[in-house]
Amino acid sequence: MSNSHHPSPPPTDQTVLLCGAQGFIGQALAAQLRLQGFHVIAASRSAQNAINYAAMRNTSDWLPHLQNVQMVINAVGSLRSQPGAGGADLETLHHIAPQALFDACAQAGVRRVLQLSALGVEGNDTDYARTKRAADAHLLRLTAQGLLDGLVVRPSIVMGARGASTQLFLNLARLPVLVLPAVMRERLIQPVVASELAEAMARLLLSPTTGVVELGGPVQLTMATMIASLRQQAGHAAPVTITLPRFATLASARLGDAFAASPWCSASLELASHDNSCDPASMAHWLGRTPTSPAQMLAAIRPERG
Template sequence: MHILLTGATGFIGRRLAARLRADGHRVVEAVSPRHGPPGPDQCVVDFARDLAPGVWLPRLQGIDAVVNAVGVLRDSPRQPIAALHRDAPIALFDACVQAGVRRVVQISALGVAQGDTQYASTKRAADQHLLGLAARAPSGGAAPLSACVVRPSVVFGRGGASSALFMNLTKLPVLVLPQPVLTARVQPVAVQDLADAVAVLLGSAMDRQGVVEFAGPQAVPMAGLIASLRAQCGHRPARVLPLPGPLTRLSARLGDLVPASPWCSESLALLGSDNTADAAPLQALLGRPTVAYGDLVARAWSRSP
């Protein structure tokens, strides 16, 4: 197929582009104006400003499917989270209906259905809008839109901000973390498992619609995940201390002031609650076992491009 991929230069987008091309699809990468002149099979889009369906229609000519992999952790003047997660995707999805695009896959996140953070609420709004479009009867004999919202748990691999944070923590002999983060359970998903699953949703599982939750094979408390990553790197166990609540909130607010920091109020809210789901759907879609958290360094970090 002829696929438009947004967020193509990001952590997940790069893997998706390579995987989809390996399947023989032609991928047009939607790239930010900050990346300079577009190369072959690239087009320039600005998710902060491209907020009307009419802006997207010329880019969708001849496009069979769209994958939206745009995501940011925090709000900023240059990357307003409401525009990037909600307004631009909604405009894109509306344009897909008008242009007759057959298939849309939205990369969301596990936990956004209940979360009240900016990240969760904006992602949820775009998810719900897309699903509403797919449920609506088409007019004028047009083919219905086929839509799937993918909600993975923490995605792990080289190039991911949260992955880099975890790997940096493994180097510390004494680990001081907020109590909610220490005890919250996650089911990490290797980035290549995610990319392979999206490829299936654009291939043999094209008829799969609605929300699909992706989770790794095992749930583990965050402290256990970091301890496992540390052991996988050949380090001895670290001493783990809980950070008092007032200092936790202060550290997150200080992180809010540092745009490049992966630690902020949004990440505290996201990492401080359980992020788990049934592991079966992802394994069934792939038709093979997925990467366990005990193998992430060898199979998702060391092998990631």
């Protein structure tokens, strides 16, 4: 690998506007960027004394916040709309606000913009995928027009103790008998550790790479196998796994729709119905080493617990 892909830490006068800084992946990104010497300005839906991301619907809303900013990362993501105090619909979170941000970057001359998307958003009809795709496409258009140096990062499932999906996996791994939807026994994922994804993204930020970069862990496996592996790593016997009938799977997803905090819902079922995998060489290349394998995942995510 060329040294250009593993730059030295930037000078401390480099400022990054990080949107979604209070999210699960955003927190890991903020920590990694600060470790590398960046000054981080946070934009979030929930953090006090931060830019109210969900209210930034116009280009003019963003321009004052881009002064003295050299780079922008948009790591805002939500599986579904979050109505109520501090919440916003997916169209605003994933499309309108980031589109306004990217246009403002083009106007302000902030060329380097990273958009955190997800594997599987192509060919998927969920509101999550549709709105993510729309923002991805807008950033790529501005890049093709020579107005930005934009990069869309699409990881597979991200693992960390603060992640809702990870908590679901860990809870299931405590059970000796697993009753799982068929998709969790059939479709492939390539889990990556949040801190390692953040490290790879920090390197990508400093690289000249544009376009779309897919990032996945070193091993493709099913969710059921991942859960069984977590159980084994915790010192428990292999679980008995039973396939949940389709009608019950659909019913469980609809039940999850009624609980905003649940990571299992109709949207996650649809996303889980497609393979979530890519060439593992990309993550290893940008991380500069072999990423954590599923067989060592439990030890890797435990230190992240707050």
